[in-house]
Amino acid sequence: MIRIENLTKKYGDMHAIKGINLSLDAGDLFGFIGPNGAGKTTTMRIVATLLEPSHGEAYVCGHSIYDNPREIRRLVGFMPDFFGVYDDMKVIEYLEFFAAAYRINGAERKKRCDELLEVVDLEFKRYALANTLSRGQTQRLGLARVLIHDPQVLLLDEPLSGLDPRARIEMRNLLRRLGQTGKTIIVSSHILPELADICNKVGIIDRGEMKVSAEVTDVIRQVRDRTVLHINVKQDLEAARVYLEKQEIVESARLGDGHLIVTLTSGSANYSMLATEMLQNGFNVTMLREEEINLESAFMALTKGVGAKI
Numbered sequence: 001m002i003r004i005e006n007l008t009k010k011y012g013d014m015h016a017i018k019g020i021n022l023s024l025d026a027g028d029l030f031g032f033i034g035p036n037g038a039g040k041t042t043t044m045r046i047v048a049t050l051l052e053p054s055h056g057e058a059y060v061c062g063h064s065i066y067d068n069p070r071e072i073r074r075l076v077g078f079m080p081d082f083f084g085v086y087d088d089m090k091v092i093e094y095l096e097f098f099a100a101a102y103r104i105n106g107a108e109r110k111k112r113c114d115e116l117l118e119v120v121d122l123e124f125k126r127y128a129l130a131n132t133l134s135r136g137q138t139q140r141l142g143l144a145r146v147l148i149h150d151p152q153v154l155l156l157d158e159p160l161s162g163l164d165p166r167a168r169i170e171m172r173n174l175l176r177r178l179g180q181t182g183k184t185i186i187v188s189s190h191i192l193p194e195l196a197d198i199c200n201k202v203g204i205i206d207r208g209e210m211k212v213s214a215e216v217t218d219v220i221r222q223v224r225d226r227t228v229l230h231i232n233v234k235q236d237l238e239a240a241r242v243y244l245e246k247q248e249i250v251e252s253a254r255l256g257d258g259h260l261i262v263t264l265t266s267g268s269a270n271y272s273m274l275a276t277e278m279l280q281n282g283f284n285v286t287m288l289r290e291e292e293i294n295l296e297s298a299f300m301a302l303t304k305g306v307g308a309k310i
Contacts, residue, residue, distance in 0.1 A: 001184040007056035029179035031195035034205035040188040077146030136167025232259040232287040
């Protein structure tokens with residue numbers, strides 16, 4: 001759906017972005033993360049054909065940004081960080097205006113606007129003036145606007161910026177639902193935790209260069225080369241610890257907060273028989289779970305010194 005190859009944008013001697021490469025499939029929800037000024041907006045504007053690169057290429061649904069920008073604009077919905085609304089328009093009038101701009105007319109226009117108001121939970125604000133909405137409501141209205149022509153690709157530039165905690169949660173839930181519709185979505189943010197739990201792929205950019213770009217599971221796998229288990233037994237924990245340390249796949253076993261923390265040797269990801277073997281040796285296992293590593297910890301380990309707000 002989106003393929004970016006060696007994308008570069010220069011202003012004089014300064015690189016806004018340098019050699020960006022990225023490949024996204026249908027249904028991917030990509031978290032584009034980096035400090036302010038890192039190059040996120042520049043990249044998204046180039047993909048949306050609103051800015052011409054200095055070098056490189058980008059394809060959207062097979063169309064080159066150079067050869068077919070008109071078709072790309074039909075396929076893309078771009079939501080900037082800040083956008084204006086028409087002060088004298090009601091919410092429904094605002095959506096109908098943009099629907100008309102996309103030549104959606106008659107009963108289909110009414111149906112589409114009604115559906116989107118429900119999707120973004122603004123039905124109760126249908127007749128309110130657009131300039132009276134809160135920041136969170138304005139962001140949701142902006143999202144409804146970019147969805148009006150049912151684009152296959154969404155480019156959302158910091159949609160969570162400036163929202164209060166409740167509005168941020170509501171927007172994340174909305175983005176999660178959109179990610180289940182099969183659209184390809186790029187969502188940018190300068191704060192990692194805002195996107196960590198909704199994206200299947202993530203990229204980190206700093207000073208115009210992509211530092212990390214991979215599936216969430218791959219990013220975590222790069223950080224952890226050893227599996228850590230939390231194990232509890234009804235019997236003596238010390239006896240269980242001594243037993244586990246003698247096992248070939250166990251590198252170390254120590255007493256944690258009322259249970260054992262067991263680190264497996266490098267490459268020993270398969271521990272399916274460990275509980276069975278413990279039971280056979282007289283240990284009644286009451287808990288065995290793999291320790292999780294969160295995406296934020298993975299990024300911090302992979303990108304030490306990249307940026308202060310990542």
